[in-house]
Amino acid sequence: MATIRDIMPAFDLLQPTSIAGARKLLEQHGRDAWVLAGGLDSFDWLKDRLKKPKTVVDLSGVEELKGIRTTSDGIEIGAMTTLTGVVQHPVIKEKYGLLAEAASVVASPQIRNQGTIGGNVSQDARCWYYRAGWPCYRAGGNICYADTPVGRNREHAILHANRCVAVSPSDTAPALIALDARFVIGTRKGERVVDAEDYFIGPDIDITRLNILQPGDLLTAIRIPSAWAGARFYFEKVRDRNVWDFPLLNVASAMVVNGGKVERIRIAVNAAAARPLRLTAVEKAVRGLPANQATAEMAGRLAVQGAVPLQFNAYKIPLMRNLVKRAIGGVQEAT
Ligand SMILES: Cc1cc2nc3c(=O)[nH]c(=O)nc-3n(C[C@H](O)[C@H](O)[C@H](O)COP(=O)(O)OP(=O)(O)OC[C@H]3O[C@@H](n4cnc5c(N)ncnc54)[C@H](O)[C@@H]3O)c2cc1C
Ligand code: SF4
Numbered sequence: 001m002a003t004i005r006d007i008m009p010a011f012d013l014l015q016p017t018s019i020a021g022a023r024k025l026l027e028q029h030g031r032d033a034w035v036l037a038g039g040l041d042s043f044d045w046l047k048d049r050l051k052k053p054k055t056v057v058d059l060s061g062v063e064e065l066k067g068i069r070t071t072s073d074g075i076e077i078g079a080m081t082t083l084t085g086v087v088q089h090p091v092i093k094e095k096y097g098l099l100a101e102a103a104s105v106v107a108s109p110q111i112r113n114q115g116t117i118g119g120n121v122s123q124d125a126r127c128w129y130y131r132a133g134w135p136c137y138r139a140g141g142n143i144c145y146a147d148t149p150v151g152r153n154r155e156h157a158i159l160h161a162n163r164c165v166a167v168s169p170s171d172t173a174p175a176l177i178a179l180d181a182r183f184v185i186g187t188r189k190g191e192r193v194v195d196a197e198d199y200f201i202g203p204d205i206d207i208t209r210l211n212i213l214q215p216g217d218l219l220t221a222i223r224i225p226s227a228w229a230g231a232r233f234y235f236e237k238v239r240d241r242n243v244w245d246f247p248l249l250n251v252a253s254a255m256v257v258n259g260g261k262v263e264r265i266r267i268a269v270n271a272a273a274a275r276p277l278r279l280t281a282v283e284k285a286v287r288g289l290p291a292n293q294a295t296a297e298m299a300g301r302l303a304v305q306g307a308v309p310l311q312f313n314a315y316k317i318p319l320m321r322n323l324v325k326r327a328i329g330g331v332q333e334a335t
Helices: 019-032 042-047 083-088 090-095 097-104 109-114 117-122 172-178 280-286 293-303 316-329
Strands: 012-014 033-036 055-058 068-071 074-078 182-187 190-195 218-224 232-238 249-258 261-270
Touching (some): 019 033, 019 055, 033 042, 068 090, 074 090, 083 117, 090 097, 097 232, 097 249, 117 172, 117 218, 172 261, 261 280, 293 316
Parallel strands (some): 012 055
Antiparallel strands (some): 182 218, 232 249, 249 261
């Protein structure tokens, strides 16, 4: 179980000043190294003594990883750019407002000032049992404490559960999927660029991680192509309190409407499963249809097909149905 202490345990703190330096250190130390970005997730694990790395590679001195650049086809956001930096960037606000909106509702202003976009998409699950150090599947054990008749599972998954029913807690992840972003990863074999939706994995692939990063890997940047710049965006997050709270569910969509019909759309939800879910069946079904309430209604129903509630989270099914409905048809006629 977790022993909450105010002080850090001892570890070797390495502070590279370049991407190449950081990559070299991570390769050298492999499984013994922990990547430190803003520290908001990392510090909990370290102080609770639940993760005990020998070495911490602090990225705060790597200027190359910070900032937002315009490219020939969109923008590139350095992994160490703060969430506040993302929210306030003029090009993101003007062309990719979906991401600015999603980042603006992450936690609190202080957390957004310190937390980074790379850390936000790489953060770990927030399941109570796992964070408290219970020896569950995700922690290497052989039981799930949340998926029992009396387990605390109000925040947990309704889709794609596989032994573990924890969810991905990131608000920016579904917005990045809707914007068709690409994640740039430095690996032992060189640079790898993956679609946003492929960065995240469920327990069917690996129950101990929420993303594809292997020991030694470094997320360096996130690229957003111009294809969806200025599209009709919708982001909505539902949480218990309007400050400092993770999503119970969120939805992000980018839609191009032509002549009243849906010409192109990308839509994703998060906190419904261990990875953010791109709703490709919904995208396919609504393409070419009028962007109206009847289409939205159908999309909402389709989105929750196959959803299975746990003891205390059945509310997530109508919630997800309505979020998808609103993402496509607007809020005015939602029930
Ligand atoms: C009280 C509280 C409330 C919060 N509420 C929300 C919320 O409502 N919505 C939401 O989306 N988030 C929320 N968060 C998460 C927060 O926004 C941070 O974004 C997140 O915890 C991690 O960002 P960080 O920069 O602090 O990264 P860190 O905590 O340092 O890192 C997080 C993880 O990512 C890995 N990592 C970080 N950067 C890289 C990289 N470049 N390459 C490889 N691995 C990397 C680290 O090794 C670590 O495993 C909350 C956090 C707290 C503490
Ligand atoms: S939901 Fe996942 S993280 Fe939570 S107790 Fe079950 S196995 Fe562990």
